[in-house]
Amino acid sequence: MVSDINLDSSLSNYAVFGNPINHSKSPQIHSLFAEQKGITLNYQAIEVPVDSFKDYVNSFVEQKGKGLNITVPFKGDAFSLCDILSDRADISGSVNTIWFDKDKNIYGDTTDGKGLINDLIINNEIDLNNKSILILGAGGSVRAILEPLCAQKPKQIVIANRTVSRAVQLAKIFSNHGNIQACSYADLSEKLYGQRSFDVIINGTSLSLNGRLPTIPKSTIGNTTCCYDLMYSDKETIFMKWASEQGAFKVLDGLGMLVEQAAEAFNIWHGVMPDTAPVIKQLRNVPV
Ligand code: NDP
Numbered sequence: 001m002v003s004d005i006n007l008d009s010s011l012s013n014y015a016v017f018g019n020p021i022n023h024s025k026s027p028q029i030h031s032l033f034a035e036q037k038g039i040t041l042n043y044q045a046i047e048v049p050v051d052s053f054k055d056y057v058n059s060f061v062e063q064k065g066k067g068l069n070i071t072v073p074f075k076g077d078a079f080s081l082c083d084i085l086s087d088r089a090d091i092s093g094s095v096n097t098i099w100f101d102k103d104k105n106i107y108g109d110t111t112d113g114k115g116l117i118n119d120l121i122i123n124n125e126i127d128l129n130n131k132s133i134l135i136l137g138a139g140g141s142v143r144a145i146l147e148p149l150c151a152q153k154p155k156q157i158v159i160a161n162r163t164v165s166r167a168v169q170l171a172k173i174f175s176n177h178g179n180i181q182a183c184s185y186a187d188l189s190e191k192l193y194g195q196r197s198f199d200v201i202i203n204g205t206s207l208s209l210n211g212r213l214p215t216i217p218k219s220t221i222g223n224t225t226c227c228y229d230l231m232y233s234d235k236e237t238i239f240m241k242w243a244s245e246q247g248a249f250k251v252l253d254g255l256g257m258l259v260e261q262a263a264e265a266f267n268i269w270h271g272v273m274p275d276t277a278p279v280i281k282q283l284r285n286v287p288v
Helices: 026-037 053-062 075-081 087-092 112-123 140-151 164-173 185-189 238-245 255-270 277-283
Strands: 013-018 042-047 067-070 097-100 106-109 132-136 156-160 180-183 198-203 221-229 250-252
Touching: 013 026, 013 053, 026 042, 026 255, 026 277, 053 075, 067 075, 067 255, 075 106, 075 140, 087 106, 087 112, 087 140, 097 255, 112 140, 112 221, 112 255, 132 140, 140 156, 140 164, 156 164, 156 185, 164 180, 180 185, 221 238, 238 250, 255 277
Parallel strands: 013 042, 013 067, 132 156, 132 198, 156 180, 198 221, 221 250
Antiparallel strands: 067 097, 097 106
């Protein structure tokens, strides 16, 4: 048994597994949802050593834990460990929400993509239908958002990535879901896209974490472009600042996506959808 996992057997126990995990907002978000819905639970953030994911999940199950959220760097490990996957987890190769049945079968789903879509469409009224979308990056989170983005029937999705082969691979995997192309950052300013702007640009790289920008031309942003950084922080991210300076119509960070993906997980576990708007406001320190 793993000594870091000490669940309270008198409560329903949930946790988020990640590494690092100390800045996770998930315990606060799930506690606020639970309070809103009159549900009593214990939700912990647990730092899992990078080589011990399976042992930690097993220990959590042995102690009758009810559900897990999974974050960096374990979404792929969670995908491999699950016995039963939702269709959307299957195609995304990623799992961020886990639960169990009485025979200890492990179920996995990914709610990241739905979280992004809810934040864009419901919270921020960004229409994706027949729109051109530029995605920067081709990592795990981009793979998780592609299918739900395609379901909104955009005119076109262009994936640009430093390692072009990864963008090409994603475009291939999702080729039956929509009109998806892959390219390098340089291609955006040169041969492929000339001077045209996109309706929506999603930064799915981890560059903002290090205060760096993807090297894309200004011409990709017009005065009707919405720019969305999947990253969030207490301040405007460097990508948001740059996009505003280029005249973007709207700039958003990923905090709304974080709360929305948590709400979808909460609904899977508890069968009730929480109200996300007051929780987003509370996390942004805006009076509710
Ligand atoms: P991955 O590590 O899977 O992917 C990272 C991406 O960033 C890759 O496309 C990688 O390109 C690119 N990248 C990294 N360094 C550089 C660099 N120096 N120059 C150019 N490109 C670079 O990360 P995730 O997909 O898991 O996460 C991406 C972002 O999304 C993170 O900021 C994360 O915090 C955020 N996120 C937010 C969520 C939310 O709820 N708001 C949920 C999930 C993620 P390459 O392929 O060439 O290496």
